[in-house]
Amino acid sequence: MKIAVCIKRVPVMEVKFAITADKSRYEETGLKYDINDFDLWAIEAALQLKEKAGTGSVHVVCVGPNAAQEQIRKAMAMGADSGALLETDTRNYDGLAVARVLAAELKDGGYDLVLFGRIAIDSMNQMTGPMVAELLDMPVVTNVFKLDINGATGRAERVLEGASEVVEFPLPAVLTIDDGLNKERLPSLKGIMAAKKKPLEVKPANLGDAAVTVRSMALPAERAAGRIVGEGADAVPELVRLLQTEAKVL
């Protein structure tokens, strides 16, 4: 089982973001970075498939800045065997440009599976996985929360709004992994030490001209403070009125 996992370096979300003066991007000072949560589950899925098969390899690919080597090393510490950084300093919101670079990298790799996280928690486009599948001419199954690979075919359950769907697909295939498939492992120190010796290839990536550019960015409006309408049954009519007219939830 030869598996590739595409990961993204994203800012840790438990910080207060600030927007630059020209409103084109968020401030990067003081940010910390980690592997995108959904990609962690994709890595975990790949590792479990490899462990179950007892043979195979997990290769991690990342399009990002030089510092993203840190995230690739972390994936290796979790157990991935090798990695490649397609280096670019462009902060690109154009999923297709990223997908083209990835597809070119993966094309001749002979992978049985290419895994993505369902969505990147920073840009939230959820398009790169399906685009890579299209470029590689492979079937794609998105939002996978249950997975079973049997020889040359796979069976997955997909998350739908309030329901789920079971699909079958032939290998090779592209899957995007959703929350709930697994809980990612934390790297052990043994894994961290071993990761330092695993092969990591760094090569420049040319994203070309972006078809999509960000014109402006804004923080969400501050939530207004709660209001106490009154106390007891007397307050109910006013509360209902406000819920209808102001909050518009009734």
Added chain:
Amino acid sequence: MVFAVVLLGAGAFFTVSALRLRRWALIGHAEDRTNDPATRTKNLLLIGIAQTKIMRDGFGGLMHALVFWGFCVLALGALEILIQGLVDGFSYAWLLPRPLFVVYVLSQEIFCGLVLLAVGWLFYRRLVIKPARFAGDPVHGGDALFILSMITVLMVTLLLTFAMEIHAGASAAGHILSAPIAMLLGGLSSDAAHVLGRTSWWIHALGLLAFANYLPFSKHLHVLTSLINTWYSNTSGPGRIGAMRPMDLEAEDAEQFGAADVEHLSWKNLMDGYSCTECGRCTAACPANITGKKLSPRMIVVKTRARLTEKATVLDAVGGGTATMEQQAVLDKNLLDDWITEEELWACTSCRACVEECPVSIDQLDIINELRRDLVLMESRFPEEAQGALTSLERNGSPWAYSAADREAWTEGLDIPTMADMVAREERPDILFWVGCMGSFDDRAKKITVAFARILQAANVKFAILGQEETCHGDPARRMGNEYLYQMLAKGVIETLDGYQVKTVVTFCPHCFHQMGNEFPDLGGHYEVIHHTDYIERLLNEGRVPLNTEHGQRLKVAYHDSCYLGRYNDIYDSPRNSIRKALPVVTLVEPPRTKSRGLCCGAGGGRMWMEETEGKRVNVERTEELLATGADTIAVACPFCMTMMTDGLTASGSEVPVLDVSEVVAGQLRV
């Protein structure tokens, strides 16, 4: 002549056993335990000879101490008996002036009697009273009865030997017990008396040799090792004594982190196994065990010795050859999992109650910590709930997923300068107030933060906080076995503190206090770290806190000791003194388990971030004890204890408030 052969044989057999035990202990890794001979001598004299720790158990402790002292005194007599076997009729009377000899005889008689009385009571305790701590674990209770019987036989035969010598006309001077026995048996013919005397002598002499040779194979090996174990115990003093073993993560050739099997432990951990007599004092004090968890610190030590015996026996049998399938199966086992389960290890709150109680200075916690390190560092195995805390520590520098930007939210309207502010004004604070993650983010703990800040302001202390530059020092990760994450975080904090040339740190979190004061030095961070209860007491003593002394409430306060303040750092008085000084009319009440015997709140050792589903909740047990004192206020000096006690009180449906010592004092501020 016959005796000489027996003695030689017994001596040889004993030597072989002793050397084997030594060789086995050295399967453990090296560790220097030779520093500080003064403290070692003090420990030996107090804990060893004066039996201070065994006396913590009241009357039973005294009885055991009598047996120990009797053993020491009667060892002289044993030597005399053994020499008699080689030199017919030998007596110390040949060597000693007459009065001194009589004193010697008297000492033998007195201790013979005392030991018999003590053994009688110990029999009574084992067979009739049956204290709970003797049961519970699968230990060798029968062994104890056997050894008590053996001591009885030795004492009785010694007295009979003496008595028959008197019967044959020897001097009765000093023989306060055997002389009356001789009189009682006065009717015996001289032949019968001779036979009885010689038989007693032989039983006694052979009994001594059998006893010595039995010890290495029984739990009573402690007779031989406890003093040595006490000598080699940790001498690093208050605070440092609870510091976890330093670990070199950068060592190039290191392949094992923590301990999965006996060879990963130190020789001292293994000798602890030899010294354990399964008395159960540790387990009886263990908060996890008391509340029905699987952990028993006694069994951690018993299992360590059992695994060592199992593995070393096979290693000896294999020698330089190839192991058979069965032998290999034994060698492939581990102390971890095959003997000690993950579940036992994660139940530990690292409260040190077990270490505190052990009369022979065993360190159960050290073994637990080393096994936890293997679980996390080698295998990444830990309770699922803990992952959130570890991930957050790595991502956010706090075990809770809060934004660093919120760290100083509590300062709003209080005019609290940060170190950066001070530096910008070219000023230097006298102290750095280390707020800690709970103090920064937890809504209840933030009130403690404000209370302490108000005291500092009222006392005109020039202080600053780090604000957003503060991050966790990694102690929770370290306690959970994640040394890697710990060192990363701790080194970051040390860099920040050194950047501001911080000299003195004051904090109200005992975990921060312990970590920064006692464990940072191993990573090169040297600061004077003071717990706020010590600092408040100092301010009160200097009269620097303007207190409203007239309107003191009449309170009945039960102070709950924090483990990391008390047992780890020997701070028991300053929280109590601070309360007394701040409240003119206060009654301090103490639950039965208090001070060095205080029961943990249940949050230590990373338990704060794990579920507690097995047995009773530790905090509920502790809260009930505190409520039973009739206190109308519970005082704590730790934000973790605060959370646990508050939850415990809610569970008990009680409305007794929990206050931090600083809140008690701040409540009396004249502002």
